[in-house]
Amino acid sequence: MTEYVFVDPGRLRRLANALRDAAEALRDETPTITSRISGWGGTFDGKPLTSLAEWLDDEWGPMLNRADLAATYKYDPVITTPGNEQAYWRSVPWDIDDAILAEEGRKDAWNFAKHADTDDPERLAQVQREAAEAMEAHADDPAYLEAFFAHGGADVLDTFNKQLIAEGVPLSGEAQEYLGWYATGVAAATKYHEEGEINLSDSSMASLLDPDNTLSTGLMMNYGPAGDEYGSQFLADAAEAALEWRASNEPPRPHYSEPMTTGAGYVSGGWVQSDDAWWAELGINISYLTNNHEDASEGIGLMREYDPVSAILSRTGENDQASRLLLTGENGLENAQALIDYDWQTAGPMNHDDSGPAASVLQAAALDRGEDHGELSAEAAANIFQAGYDLSQRERSDYDREQLPDVPPSLAQAMSVVASAYAPDMARSTGQPDVDVHTTLFEDGAYVLQTNTAIMNGYMSVFMTDPQAAGAFRGAIQGQLQGAAQILSEHPDESDMLTQFGYLNGMVSIVFANQEFSEAEMQDAANEQARTYFDITSGIVGAIPLGSEPIEFARSLAELAGGVAMDSLFPTDAAAQVDRDTQYHMRADIADMRTHVAQGFVNSGAYPLPEDASFVHSGVISPRNAEEQAAFDYWWSQLPEPLADLAGNAPDGFRDATMRFAPDDHRFNEPE
Numbered sequence: 001m002t003e004y005v006f007v008d009p010g011r012l013r014r015l016a017n018a019l020r021d022a023a024e025a026l027r028d029e030t031p032t033i034t035s036r037i038s039g040w041g042g043t044f045d046g047k048p049l050t051s052l053a054e055w056l057d058d059e060w061g062p063m064l065n066r067a068d069l070a071a072t073y074k075y076d077p078v079i080t081t082p083g084n085e086q087a088y089w090r091s092v093p094w095d096i097d098d099a100i101l102a103e104e105g106r107k108d109a110w111n112f113a114k115h116a117d118t119d120d121p122e123r124l125a126q127v128q129r130e131a132a133e134a135m136e137a138h139a140d141d142p143a144y145l146e147a148f149f150a151h152g153g154a155d156v157l158d159t160f161n162k163q164l165i166a167e168g169v170p171l172s173g174e175a176q177e178y179l180g181w182y183a184t185g186v187a188a189a190t191k192y193h194e195e196g197e198i199n200l201s202d203s204s205m206a207s208l209l210d211p212d213n214t215l216s217t218g219l220m221m222n223y224g225p226a227g228d229e230y231g232s233q234f235l236a237d238a239a240e241a242a243l244e245w246r247a248s249n250e251p252p253r254p255h256y257s258e259p260m261t262t263g264a265g266y267v268s269g270g271w272v273q274s275d276d277a278w279w280a281e282l283g284i285n286i287s288y289l290t291n292n293h294e295d296a297s298e299g300i301g302l303m304r305e306y307d308p309v310s311a312i313l314s315r316t317g318e319n320d321q322a323s324r325l326l327l328t329g330e331n332g333l334e335n336a337q338a339l340i341d342y343d344w345q346t347a348g349p350m351n352h353d354d355s356g357p358a359a360s361v362l363q364a365a366a367l368d369r370g371e372d373h374g375e376l377s378a379e380a381a382a383n384i385f386q387a388g389y390d391l392s393q394r395e396r397s398d399y400d401r402e403q404l405p406d407v408p409p410s411l412a413q414a415m416s417v418v419a420s421a422y423a424p425d426m427a428r429s430t431g432q433p434d435v436d437v438h439t440t441l442f443e444d445g446a447y448v449l450q451t452n453t454a455i456m457n458g459y460m461s462v463f464m465t466d467p468q469a470a471g472a473f474r475g476a477i478q479g480q481l482q483g484a485a486q487i488l489s490e491h492p493d494e495s496d497m498l499t500q501f502g503y504l505n506g507m508v509s510i511v512f513a514n515q516e517f518s519e520a521e522m523q524d525a526a527n528e529q530a531r532t533y534f535d536i537t538s539g540i541v542g543a544i545p546l547g548s549e550p551i552e553f554a555r556s557l558a559e560l561a562g563g564v565a566m567d568s569l570f571p572t573d574a575a576a577q578v579d580r581d582t583q584y585h586m587r588a589d590i591a592d593m594r595t596h597v598a599q600g601f602v603n604s605g606a607y608p609l610p611e612d613a614s615f616v617h618s619g620v621i622s623p624r625n626a627e628e629q630a631a632f633d634y635w636w637s638q639l640p641e642p643l644a645d646l647a648g649n650a651p652d653g654f655r656d657a658t659m660r661f662a663p664d665d666h667r668f669n670e671p672e
Contacts, residue, residue, distance in 0.1 A: 023056035062096065098143035105147030108134050112156045116163075128160050132178040135185030145189040146198035149205070157182045158207040161216035168283035169306050176223045183224020190231030209237050214245035215281060218308020227318025235315060235322035239361070240331060242312040243338040249278040252309070253354070254286055254300075255403055256347040270296055271348065279303040300346060310357045313339075317360025320368055327365040327380035336362075336380075336387035340415070340462070342400070345408040355407070359414035366418045367562050369446065378440040378447040381422050385451055385459050386438060388415055392458035405465075412466035419459065420476035420532075421562030425449040426456055427484075427500040430507070430657070453507065457661070460511045470512055471525035475532025476561040477501070477508050478596045481650060482537060485600025488646050489607070495649055502593065502653025509589040509654070510662045530622075536561050537599055537620045593650045594636055595621045607643055610635055 030049045108131070115127045138144040145153075161182065164175040171179075186208065193200045208217045217238060227235060246252050254277065259269035270288020273280070279299075284306075285291060286299035304310070316322045327336050339362060344355035365380035391407075406412070419426065429451045438451045464470040481501040488498045517525060539560055599621045601607040609616060615623040615632040623629040639647060658665070 019056050023053045026050075026053040026056070101138070101141050101144040102147040105138070105144040105153070106151050109148050109151040109153045109156060112160075113152055116156060116159045124163070128163065128178055131156065131160055132181040135181040139184050139188040142192045142197045145185065145192060146200065148185075149189050149200055154186070154205045155207045157186065157220070158213055158216060161220045162213075165216055165219050165282065169302050171219075179220045180223035183220045186220070186234075187225050187230040190234035191229060192231075194231035194233065205234060205237075209234075209241050211241040211245040211248070214242045214312070215278065215308045218242060218311040219306060221315050222306075222308070222311035224315075227315035227322065230315065230319060230322070232319055232321035232325060235312075235319050236325035238312050239316040239322070239326050240335060242309045243335055246309045247338065249276075252278075252307075252343055253303075253346045256349075257288065268293070271300065279306070282306055300348070300352070304346065304352060304354055307354070310354060313357035313361055317357055317364050320364045320373070323361045323364035324368075324373065324376040324380050326361065327383050328376050332379065333383045333386055336383040337390055340384065340387040340391055340407070340411065342391075342404040342407055344411055345404060347403045351404070351408070353408040353410050355409075355411035355414075359410040362411075362414040363417055367421050367559075369421070369559060371446075374447045375440070375442075378449050381418060381425075381449050382438060382440050382451070384415070384418055385422075385449070385455055388462045389455040389458035392461050407462055407465065409466050409468065412463040412469040413472070415459070415463035416466075416469035416473040416476075417562055419463070419473055421558050422449050423477055423480045423501075423504065423561060424558050426451070427480075427497070427504045429453070429456065430500045430503040430653070431496060453660075456504075457507060457511065460508065461514075464508075464511050464515060467515075467517055467521040467525040468528045470515065471528030472532045474508055474512060474525070475529040475534075476536065477505050478529070478593075479533045479536030480558065480561055481505055481593065482596040482598075482600040482603070485597040485647070485650070486604045487600075488649070489601050489604040489643065492642075492646060495646065498597070498646065498649040499653040499656075502650035503657045504653075505589070505593060505650070506654035506657025507661060510658060510665070513662075513665075532561075533596075534618070534620055534622070538618065589654070593654065594647070595623070595632070597647045597650050598632075598636060601639075601643060601647075607639060 026049050030053070033049065034045065112127055112131050115123060118124050118127070134144075134148075138148075161179065164179060165171065167175060186205070189198065189200065190205070192198045207213060208220075221238070251274070254271040254273055257269050257272055268288065270291070270293060271286045273285065273287035273289075279286070279302075282302070284299045284302050286296045286303060288296055291299065316326060326332070327339075339358040344353075344358050346352035346354060362384055366377050366384055368374070368377050407415075425448050428448070430453060432452075436452060438455055439449075440447050441450050442448075460473070464473065481498070484494075484498045484501040487494050512525075598607070602609055602621065609621075613621075613631070613635070615621060615628040615635075617624070621632065623632045
């Protein structure tokens with residue numbers, strides 16, 4: 001046997017991929033095979049199959065590296081004699097160490113750059129493929145990635161990105177695959193850098209982070225791995241560059257012209273495309289002047305699918321730390337203002353909500369209030385609140401309101417979730433309603449948001465235009481109000497907490513009352529409110545440790561409320577029904593607080609329920625008809641004097657809020 005074995009790099013790569021597929025298939029099918037053999041009365045623990053999969057894993061990785069190294073070596077110059085049959089042979093070592101990988105990374109960066117501008121289409125397609133194969137082979141090789149990106153690898157990938165998207169959309173399957181592997185290499189390198197395994201200079205990824213290259217970078221990331229596989233700072237920088245690019249490419253979405261009849265006759269409506277629209281670079285045309293409605297609608301779909309900012313923000317929202325970095329620091333407020341805007345939607349006969357990626361960033365940035373990330377999360381929340389308030393103060397023309405009346409639903413709902421998670425901070429801030437302060441503080445071992453009622457009012461007025469966002473937030477506030485009542489029944493010295501939550505509940509009711517919801521929208525809001533309140537109330541016992549200190553209880557309850565607001569599962573048919581007289585519904589808010597306070601007293605054991613209480617459903621106090629309401633009223637009327645005095649704090653706070661923000665609004669007079 002000789003020391004050499006002849007191999008073709010392409011065939012070796014295909015064999016390595018086949019072994020990888022076999023290993024994955026074994027892992028996927030082993031449980032089924034084991035179960036079926038056991039079902040036949042046999043005994044088989046699956047260990048031989050697991051061992052085989054592990055052996056295949058040990059084989060295909062190095063084999064893929066050898067194939068890729070062979071492809072790299074073919075670019076090396078060779079000195080040989082005429083007629084030598086081995087003129088084009090290269091020696092590829094069996095064991096490839098980090099030094100060899102680093103040298104390969106340098107060579108690949110140089111070779112790909114050298115051939116990236118070739119005029120030969122076949123040669124260009126070959127190097128584009130080889131670059132994708134290199135990223136596939138070396139996504140788990142830090143030494144290769146460090147060398148590749150240190151020697152201009154990002155510039156190479158940026159060039160290939162632009163060449164691939166120049167084909168226009170929809171992109172071919174081959175282009176999507178190549179872009180995905182390029183992104184895999186970028187993600188791995190930035191992650192290794194973040195973890196300290198490699199060292200990349202600040203400029204090594206500059207071409208991918210240039211705002212002018214957002215279109216190509218965004219589409220690359222669209223087909224790449226999830227956001228948690230990237231380095232956080234890289235993602236935050238990419239998102240900031242994308243928002244800058246978006247601002248310089250106004251409008252991010254086309255305007256819509258309604259059909260009309262003029263002196264010249266009927267003019268069909270449609271989308272208006274500006275001459276320098278960003279989507280035109282991808283070959284997308286949505287103009288009603290040159291397209292019928294069907295073709296224009298198809299173009300709108302392509303525009304939304306290939307929006308590079310949406311792609312980058314989607315990845316950012318999958319990385320909590322990247323989201324926090326984006327919304328904090330020197331540009332944190334500016335970035336929050338860019339995310340909280342009306343233009344994350346496409347106008348038309350039926351508006352398209354494009355705000356999901358932006359919404360995911362808001363939630364990822366603000367919701368982790370634990371010890372490790374509480375400071376940045378609170379700072380992000382402060383910027384989110386401020387950005388919402390700033391939007392509420394913006395002067396808008398009638399045309400703008402006609403095009404985009406309110407913020408899109410996903411964005412509104414994310415703002416609602418953030419508000420739910422910071423409800424204790426909001427409630428505490430009502431204790432000094434006239435103080436002009438908006439900052440974060442370190443209190444009682446945690447970072448909190450200290451704001452004022454003007455900012456809270458403006459923020460709520462932006463997102464509560466959406467019925468589900470409004471309903472979920474109302475349910476979250478009411479759920480935390482009953483938590484405040486529980487705290488108060490156990491710690492009477494915390495009387496301000498219930499008063500403050502009552503005040504906040506009053507503010508919420510006023511903003512809600514000012515919405516012009518249809519009957520169906522009111523029902524949606526009521527369903528979401530009941531669903532959120534139910535889930536919070538039923539989740540308190542299992543989610544919050546018994547005997548918690550007041551501040552710990554409030555924070556745990558806020559965390560629970562934020563989670564419930566994101567994913568509430570209460571069935572619609574069990575939700576409270578809405579009276580057609582919405583004005584009475586608003587006046588009844590103050591009376592309804594009794595059930596929330598009562599739930600808190602019951603949870604603490606301070607005021608037990610009567611046996612077989614008809615007004616309790618699945619452990620939640622929720623009278624559903626006049627008979628059940630009467631039973632509740634009678635039980636509540638027997639409340640002992642000390643508890644009755646404490647219970648009055650919530651309606652007192654509610655009245656203070658309505659007297660301040662709606663002093664002449666008869667809708668908030670108490671029911672007689």
